[in-house]
Amino acid sequence: MAIMKADKLGVSVAKAPSMMTGAIPKKDWWDVPADFKPGNYAYPAKQEIVEYHKFPNPRLWDPESDDWKLPENWKEIILQGLKERLDKFRSLKIFMDCCVRCGACADKCHFFLGTGDPKNMPVLRAELLRSVYRNDFTLAGKLLGKMAGGREMTFGVLKEWFMYFYQCTECRRCSVFCPYGIDTAEITMMGRELLHLVGVNINWILEPAANSNRTGNHMGLQPHTFKDNIEYLCDDIEEITGIRCNPTFNRKGAEVLFITPSADVFAEPGIYTAMGYLLLFEHIGLDYTWSTYASEGGNFGLFTNNEMMKKLNGKMYAEAKRLGVKWILGGECGHMWRVLHQYMDTMNGPADFLQVPTSPITGTVFENAASTKMVHISEFTADLIKHGKLKLDPKRNDHRIATYHDSCNPARAMGLLEEPRYVLKNVCNNFHEMPENTIRESTFCCGSGTGLNTDEIMELRMRAGLPRANAVKYVREKHAVNMLSCVCAIDRATLTSLNNYWNPDVEVCGVSELVGNALVMEGEKERETGLRFEPLAGMEG
Amino acid sequence: MRILTPFIAVLALIAVGLVAAQVPGGQALIGIVLPYLAFALFLGGFAYRVMQWAKSPVPFRIPTTCGQANSLPWIKQNKIDCPSTKLGVIARMFLEVFLFRSLFRNTKAEMHEGPKLVYGSSKFLWLFALLFHYSFLVIVLRHMRLFMDPVPGFVAALEFGDGFLQIGAPVFYQTDAIFLGAIAFLFLRRVMLSNIRYISLPADYFPLFLIFGIALTGILMRYVFRADVVAIKQLTLGLATLSPAIVGQISPVFFIHVFLVCALMVYFPFSKLMHMAGVFMSPTRNMINNSRMVRHINPWNDPNIKPHSYAAYEDEFREFMKDGGIPVEKE
Ligand code: SF4
Ligand code: SF4
Numbered sequence: 001m002a003i004m005k006a007d008k009l010g011v012s013v014a015k016a017p018s019m020m021t022g023a024i025p026k027k028d029w030w031d032v033p034a035d036f037k038p039g040n041y042a043y044p045a046k047q048e049i050v051e052y053h054k055f056p057n058p059r060l061w062d063p064e065s066d067d068w069k070l071p072e073n074w075k076e077i078i079l080q081g082l083k084e085r086l087d088k089f090r091s092l093k094i095f096m097d098c099c100v101r102c103g104a105c106a107d108k109c110h111f112f113l114g115t116g117d118p119k120n121m122p123v124l125r126a127e128l129l130r131s132v133y134r135n136d137f138t139l140a141g142k143l144l145g146k147m148a149g150g151r152e153m154t155f156g157v158l159k160e161w162f163m164y165f166y167q168c169t170e171c172r173r174c175s176v177f178c179p180y181g182i183d184t185a186e187i188t189m190m191g192r193e194l195l196h197l198v199g200v201n202i203n204w205i206l207e208p209a210a211n212s213n214r215t216g217n218h219m220g221l222q223p224h225t226f227k228d229n230i231e232y233l234c235d236d237i238e239e240i241t242g243i244r245c246n247p248t249f250n251r252k253g254a255e256v257l258f259i260t261p262s263a264d265v266f267a268e269p270g271i272y273t274a275m276g277y278l279l280l281f282e283h284i285g286l287d288y289t290w291s292t293y294a295s296e297g298g299n300f301g302l303f304t305n306n307e308m309m310k311k312l313n314g315k316m317y318a319e320a321k322r323l324g325v326k327w328i329l330g331g332e333c334g335h336m337w338r339v340l341h342q343y344m345d346t347m348n349g350p351a352d353f354l355q356v357p358t359s360p361i362t363g364t365v366f367e368n369a370a371s372t373k374m375v376h377i378s379e380f381t382a383d384l385i386k387h388g389k390l391k392l393d394p395k396r397n398d399h400r401i402a403t404y405h406d407s408c409n410p411a412r413a414m415g416l417l418e419e420p421r422y423v424l425k426n427v428c429n430n431f432h433e434m435p436e437n438t439i440r441e442s443t444f445c446c447g448s449g450t451g452l453n454t455d456e457i458m459e460l461r462m463r464a465g466l467p468r469a470n471a472v473k474y475v476r477e478k479h480a481v482n483m484l485s486c487v488c489a490i491d492r493a494t495l496t497s498l499n500n501y502w503n504p505d506v507e508v509c510g511v512s513e514l515v516g517n518a519l520v521m522e523g524e525k526e527r528e529t530g531l532r533f534e535p536l537a538g539m540e541g
Numbered sequence: 542m543r544i545l546t547p548f549i550a551v552l553a554l555i556a557v558g559l560v561a562a563q564v565p566g567g568q569a570l571i572g573i574v575l576p577y578l579a580f581a582l583f584l585g586g587f588a589y590r591v592m593q594w595a596k597s598p599v600p601f602r603i604p605t606t607c608g609q610a611n612s613l614p615w616i617k618q619n620k621i622d623c624p625s626t627k628l629g630v631i632a633r634m635f636l637e638v639f640l641f642r643s644l645f646r647n648t649k650a651e652m653h654e655g656p657k658l659v660y661g662s663s664k665f666l667w668l669f670a671l672l673f674h675y676s677f678l679v680i681v682l683r684h685m686r687l688f689m690d691p692v693p694g695f696v697a698a699l700e701f702g703d704g705f706l707q708i709g710a711p712v713f714y715q716t717d718a719i720f721l722g723a724i725a726f727l728f729l730r731r732v733m734l735s736n737i738r739y740i741s742l743p744a745d746y747f748p749l750f751l752i753f754g755i756a757l758t759g760i761l762m763r764y765v766f767r768a769d770v771v772a773i774k775q776l777t778l779g780l781a782t783l784s785p786a787i788v789g790q791i792s793p794v795f796f797i798h799v800f801l802v803c804a805l806m807v808y809f810p811f812s813k814l815m816h817m818a819g820v821f822m823s824p825t826r827n828m829i830n831n832s833r834m835v836r837h838i839n840p841w842n843d844p845n846i847k848p849h850s851y852a853a854y855e856d857e858f859r860e861f862m863k864d865g866g867i868p869v870e871k872e
Contacts, residue, residue: 010655010656011654011656013652013656014652014653014654014655014656014657015654019735019736019739020652021652022735024735024738024739025739029739029740086597087596087597088597088598088600088841089597089598089599089600090594090595090597090598090599090822090824091599091603091823091824091825092597093593093594093597094594094819094822094823094824095823097590097594097813097815097816097819098813098815098816098819098820098823099813099816100745100813100816101737101740101741101742101745101813102644102666102670102737103666103734103736103737103740104643104644104647104666106736106737106740107648107649107650107736108648108650113650113652113658116652118736118739118740121736121740123740124739124740127740138811139811140744140811140812147546147743147744148742148743148744149742149743149744172605175605175825176605176607176643176646177643177644177646177647177648178643179637179641179643179644179670179816179820180816180819180820180823180826181605181637181643181823181824181825181826182823182825183603183605183825186603186825213848213849214849214854214857215854215858216854222858222861223858223861223862223865223867224858224861224862224864224865224867227865227866227867228865249867249868250862250867250868251868252868292858292862292867293851293854293855307843307846310842310843310846311846311847311848311849312848313848314846314847314848315848315849318848318850318851319851322851340833341832341833342601342602342603342832343601345832345833345836345837346600346601346602346832346836346837346838346839346842347839347842349836350836364613367834368610368611368612368613368625368831368833368834369833369834370833370834370835371832371833371834371835371836372832372833374833379612379613382613382616383613386613386615411606412605412606412607413603413605413606414606414610414830415606415608415609415610415611415612415619415623415830416609416610416612417608417609417610418609418612418616418617419612419613419616422616435660437648437660438660440608441605441606441607441608441622442646442648466656466658467650467658470655470656470657470658
């Protein structure tokens with residue numbers, strides 16, 4: 001479906017009747033059916049991909065049709081699945097029971113702000129599941145039914161789930177503002193797990209998950225291609241700096257295993273971030289290796305179900321063990337770090353075959369990673385800078401006026417806020433924060449996370465990304481910001497589309513790209529361009 | 542309908558209370574039997590619900606981090622919003638439970654032409670929720686006077702403080718007015734704000750009406766109908782000492798009041814009012830953010846889920862790897 005021009009969509013967002021513009025729907029929310037039209041849903045998973053995962057009910061089906069080819073007993077499957085999850089997750093039970101519908105979360109969700117669709121208020125998104133929970137699992141619901149807000153599980157409800165659990169990027173912004181910390185992301189995750197049980201899922205998540213499983217990375221790059229790609233990057237680096245980096249692959253006995261999302265290796269603008277890593281490691285002479293087997297940091301299992309998340313994540317420790325490294329360094333990625341931080345040790349630990357990470361350059365012991373044995377590149381770089389181990393020339397980034405986008409996962413599921421800022425301020429002379437309500441723990445999602453950065457829902461993505469784009473626009477107008485930096489590979493992809501649409505002259509980069517630009521390498525030639533072959537300020541002529 | 546039905550339900554409760562207070566034996570039923578029953582249901586139901594929650598494990602450590610985490614020693618951690626110690630969590634929970642910290646953060650977003658989003662501070666919900674809950678607490682504590690003899694010092698002090706304006710006789714309590722005002726605000730907010738009205742269910746209005754009814758009958762009894770305090774205290778004290786009896790003439794308003802309170806107690810454990818206990822148990826708020834430092838155990842973690850093995854990977858790609866100069870295990 002062709003997507004509207006930005007100014008047209010802008011008018012529509014601000015004026016078309018929606019709950020954001022004050023138009024109140026005439027019908028109660030439970031009487032408004034979910035309507036699937038081209039452009040408002042992501043494509044279902046291909047049959048062979050579902051088969052590959054051995055997930056239930058592989059088939060060809062069409063969300064726009066009224067026959068989703070569900071298994072005969074799909075309701076029982078869902079209710080049984082819900083019961084299991086209530087027994088497995090206290091969070092789910094509490095979140096089902098404690099919401100008072102105060103609405104504090106309502107206007108915190110970027111999907112609601114951009115679409116004005118009431119069911120994108122986190123509270124209603126949760127009510128879609130909660131109403132069924134009440135009906136079947138609580139006394140009040142069993143006795144009073146509708147009066148207590150209970151709803152039977154029907155095909156209509158299932159359709160709503162599919163629509164709205166795939167209009168949530170699990171960004172957790174709502175959770176910050178809820179008086180009970182109700183995290184709609186958790187509810188969305190459960191909802192998606194339940195949908196999987198009856199074979200209702202989307203391809204843009206399951207295919208990358210299948211690729212990650214088989215080839216190690218979500219693009220399905222084979223080992224030699226993965227290596228070749230990095231070597232091309234080394235060629236470019238040589239051309240720009242005169243320095244040859246010589247990374248190794250699957251090398252046993254390296255001190256550090258480096259894992260980053262594979263998007264950094266093959267797609268713009270992630271590749272420039274990867275060039276930054278390569279330069280940094282060369283600069284400090286780090287004894288490290290890449291792995292082709294564990295070549296994906298991003299974990300598409302997080303958007304699928306627990307088992308898949310564990311399975312994909314397991315590769316990291318397995319590879320660290322096989323190679324005999326001391327610890328693992330992780331690149332710039334949002335949800336990769338959510339998985340590493342919140343789930344990895346629990347699911348696949350203890351990593352007792354590794355050592356507590358110690359920077360070989362500064363001697364800093366990363367106590368905060370004592371158990372997982374994994375360090376974030378921003379922590380690592382910040383420590384290097386603090387100890388004066390990097391030779392930096394921030395003037396080389398003078399053509400960049402940067403701002404920083406806190407990616408949702410590092411910000412709200414990890415607490416990584418200052419390290420990237422510290423790095424930025426040291427490698428870049430021009431840095432401006434976006435408005436307070438849109439950064440740090442209040443940061444706005446790129447609008448296309450959790451496997452939603454697929455082209456068939458472009459309008460939805462541009463709407464959901466509007467709050468972020470709006471904040472970028474503010475600093476662009478106020479401070480002439482032209483570079484949106486971040487520490488997430490999905491962001492680098494999605495924010496690029498978002499800015500192309502709403503703020504065409506603002507580019508997107510990883511923090512490590514700016515580091516790479518600023519690094520003064522030993523024996524380098526005079527640099528005339530940055531890592532994108534873009535002319536440096538003062539070097540134009 | 543969402544508003545009307547619960548309103549009628551509360552009116553019906555009032556009617557039942559009023560009628561029952563007049564029929565023979567009705568007073569004993571509402572004044573003696575029902576309070577015991579309701580109290581037992583309240584306690585039992587409350588404990589049951591909490592135990593039901595506690596039965597489910599917290600498989601993963603999932604705090605919502607609202608500030609800088611503990612990392613390098615020279616980076617200032619936000620010890621409360623992103624706690625890495627038990628003490629930090631206690632501080633976080635204390636602020637959450639006693640000062641509604643998360644609600645304090647509340648903002649309001651507005652869409653303007655452009656499109657342009659603007660955010661404003663929005664602390665009204667925080668303020669009135671706080672007033673509501675604290676007045677409720679003070680009022681409940683003040684009622685201790687009726688159940689204890691001698692009246693404990695802190696209750697007397699509370700009463701004195703609450704009535705320090707010394708308006709009229711009997712002394713007017715500020716909390717009564719604040720309480721009614723706060724309920725009215727919470728109700729009006731639900732009705733006037735279109736998106737809040739849209740998400741509201743009968744189950745949101747019912748407790749508001751019920752509590753309003755309780756407050757109103759309490760106030761009427763105290764300031765308008767002048768219920769016989771001595772007789773009431775005899776009854777309530779009797780309830781507390783397990784030797785209840787109704788002596789003298791007690792106004793029917795009192796029985797309505799008691800009936801509504803009983804209804805609230807019974808309703809409590811089966812409703813969203815359980816947020817009172819839930820706030821303590823929410824994993825996103827009450828967990829320490831130290832998941833990289835200390836291993837968290839998931840009781841149902843399945844050790845049989847293994848990653849696609851390296852051996853299988855190499856088997857599939859060995860030739861490519863060899864050609865590409867990537868080391869392999871088996872030649
Ligand atoms: S802020 Fe929390 S309690 Fe209030 S409506 Fe949202 S989820 Fe429910
Ligand atoms: S997690 Fe994010 S996307 Fe999902 S409901 Fe909450 S604010 Fe919206």
